[in-house]
Amino acid sequence: MAGPYIFVFTGTSGSGRKTIAHRIGTELGIVPVLSCTTRKARTTGVKNQDYHYISRDQFNELDGQGQFLQTATIGKERYGVLSHELDRPLQDGRHVYLVLNSEAATLLKKLYGDKVIRLFIYVDKGTVRERLESKGMSYDVVERYLEQYPEEVVYRKQCEHVIENVELTRTLEQIRVAIQSHL
Numbered sequence: 098m099a100g101p102y103i104f105v106f107t108g109t110s111g112s113g114r115k116t117i118a119h120r121i122g123t124e125l126g127i128v129p130v131l132s133c134t135t136r137k138a139r140t141t142g143v144k145n146q147d148y149h150y151i152s153r154d155q156f157n158e159l160d161g162q163g164q165f166l167q168t169a170t171i172g173k174e175r176y177g178v179l180s181h182e183l184d185r186p187l188q189d190g191r192h193v194y195l196v197l198n199s200e201a202a203t204l205l206k207k208l209y210g211d212k213v214i215r216l217f218i219y220v221d222k223g224t225v226r227e228r229l230e231s232k233g234m235s236y237d238v239v240e241r242y243l244e245q246y247p248e249e250v251v252y253r254k255q256c257e258h259v260i261e262n263v264e265l266t267r268t269l270e271q272i273r274v275a276i277q278s279h280l
């Protein structure tokens with residue numbers, strides 16, 4: 098078996114990256130590496146599945162100790178991946194997956210090279226709005242996602258796989274095939 102690989106789910110916000118990543122990760126036994134965030138959990142997500150939700154003080158303490166591989170400030174909130182959470186499973190020879198924006202995906206690619214496989218997930222803007230509004234996502238978040246869309250969508254050109262998430266079952270099948278082509 099090749100690897101271990103770092104599968105990075107990236108793409109446009111609200112396209113289904115977290116949903117798809119956790120479904121496929123669980124199915125294929127790939128280790129999730131969750132980011133820490135200072136943002137509050139949303140009622141529309143599965144708490145503790147998406148992030149390690151920590152306080153700003155905790156974040157600053159970990160940051161001061163140099164424990165993060167990288168950090169980002171998005172809006173008013175901070176995000177970061179703990180180095181040991183990524184390196185430990187890799188040292189054990191286990192494949193991992195993360196859900197990250199393009200900035201963090203690019204950094205991982207620079208650091209880990211061919212080990213990193215980026216899966217770019219997207220849907221059109223109208224679908225983002227429709228899906229998120231129907232799930233009760235706040236107006237502000239939906240607007241922010243739509244505003245970021247033009248900037249985020251161009252990153253697909255640099256990713257190893259690009260998949261439009263129209264129908265979930267079909268998307269999962271496409272992702273499964275993409276991942277298994279590396280294993």
Ligand SMILES: Nc1nc2c(ncn2[C@@H]2O[C@H](COP(=O)(O)OP(=O)(O)O)[C@@H](O)[C@H]2O)c(=O)[nH]1
Nearest residue numbers: 110132168169171176177178196197198200201
């Ligand atoms: N640069 C960076 N981005 C991250 C990290 N963790 C998560 N992200 C991305 O930052 C964005 C966070 O925005 P947010 O509105 O909270 O979106 P959501 O968590 O995807 O619903 C998403 O695109 C995440 O994939 C990280 O450690 N570093």
Ligand SMILES: Nc1ncnc2c1ncn2[C@@H]1O[C@H](COP(=O)(O)OP(=O)(O)O)[C@@H](O)[C@H]1O
Nearest residue numbers: 110111112113114115116228232262263264265
């Ligand atoms: N193929 C799909 N069809 C309909 N709804 C979907 C599909 N994929 C994901 N969703 C829903 O879209 C919303 C956004 O998904 P999420 O995984 O949070 O996206 P992201 O992580 O890219 O922001 C969630 O409510 C999720 O259940």
